[in-house]
Amino acid sequence: MRNILGIGAGYVGGPTMAVIADQCPEHKVTVVDINHAKIDAWNSDQLPIFEPGLDDLIQRVRGRNLFFTTDVEQAIREADIIFVSVNTPTKTYGEGAGLAADLQFWEKTARQIREFSSESKIVVEKSTVPVRTAVAMERILNDKDSDLHFDVLSCPEFLAEGTAIRDLEEPDRVLIGGRHETESGRAAMQTLHDIFAHWVPPERILHSNVWSAELSKLASNAFLAQRVSSINAISAICEKTQADISEVSRAIGLDQRIGSRFLNASVGFGGSCFKKDLLNLVYLCRFYGLEEAAEYWMWVVKFNEYQMNRFVDRILRKMFNTINGKRIVLFGFAFKANTGDTRESPAIHVTHRLLEERAEVVITDPRAIPNARKDLQGCNATFCEDPYEAVQGAHAIAVMTEWDLYRQLDYQRIYDAMEKPAFVFDGRNILDHQGLFEMGFHVFPIGKQALSHFSNR
Ligand SMILES: NC(=O)C1=CN([C@@H]2O[C@H](COP(=O)(O)OP(=O)(O)OC[C@H]3O[C@@H](n4cnc5c(N)ncnc54)[C@H](O)[C@@H]3O)[C@@H](O)[C@H]2O)C=CC1
């Protein structure tokens, strides 16, 4: 039996450690966090995050070989292997503000590990960190005055929210970056490999040097974000030319070199990581004097901002250049479906812009209203669980999140409840546009021809 510890009980730490506990019943897995309320929630029936399949998983393993605690000191003392999944947000102060990753939580964790350890341990970077962070960690951990030795491995996490449990149980790959050149480095990599080998086929467990593993994580998110910005750039030209983005996505996605996934045009990408990791990559490129590479990745972020603004500009233009006093209902506030997470959600930016135009903004979402309330503290938006109630007297609906629920609503009932002309701006292209148009709505999808009852004159 091994004692495995996870530090950080957030969107990554909680689900990741739960899957390890489930798949490795002979090991004891402990998860610690400095946030007491979060640990209390993990120990209750109201988990701190919503993720399909998570409740059942936690029921199965909690108290068996998975334990949540705030006792950092004891947990570190007992652990053989420590996975660190603390937050690494964009720095907001000093050198690199607005671009670089803020590693203060990571460094504090490393110092705690050193302080409370009386035996050598393996430390695994699960958090997304800048390339070469492991060197700093090794230097902090491997104090010259101590006989203890810490091997630092990079094992970046690739799960996506909303599908986290499936992604963890059936990963495309697990990446283990370590120091092949030393005996203890090789042994540490093998120990981590053996944990994942409980359920991940060996050909999907890749070994590399630490720097490649760290950089692969930033590169992977940069490519995914770039793909969304690329399809969104094509959506803009579709709207001008009567090409249809769904038809274009399908056509290009059938080329096996391109692939069909992740080609959905949208109001823009959100989530806690794409922008943060792109900015971090930009910072690193600049740090190494690669100005052109930095500019290249910066454009992915800039284009995403343009796409969100384009969406609001269109609402304004189509609603006769004024939305002052008009009730606009956002269908969805989460940054994607099947999560309550709203970090960097395009809905936040869209709400602020609509409020600047003095619209009356009403927000509905099946999971994200508690987070939306926090994001919009001090703003004049209202929240409404029931979409039918939200649309009473509304002038427009803007679909922000691709929840299935919104496909299944009774749109005739909604149309009847709204002011006329009634507008739909589908920021996710999930609704039946023709059907809505036939009911009387004026429909504005992304990257497709508008279906409007007004003549073009
Ligand atoms: N959210 C996601 O889908 C993914 C996130 N990542 C990366 O994983 C890392 C964590 O992300 P999230 O789980 O979303 O963050 P999160 O904010 O949900 O969770 C981080 C947790 O670490 C805790 N923490 C901070 N310092 C601590 C300390 N010294 N001791 C104990 N606990 C401490 C915080 O209280 C918080 O609960 C980030 O680097 C992120 O880039 C990677 C893949 C997916």
Ligand SMILES: O=C(O)[C@H]1O[C@H](OP(=O)(O)OP(=O)(O)OC[C@H]2O[C@@H](n3ccc(=O)[nH]c3=O)[C@H](O)[C@@H]2O)[C@H](O)[C@@H](O)[C@@H]1O
């Ligand atoms: O490092 C991370 O945090 C994670 O970031 C993303 O996962 P996540 O942000 O949870 O969700 P995605 O499914 O990637 O969606 C990100 C954003 O892009 C948008 N998106 C995605 C796909 C698409 O075709 N179109 C589109 O607009 C989504 O709506 C969402 O706002 C990556 O997919 C994960 O591999 C990675 O581990």
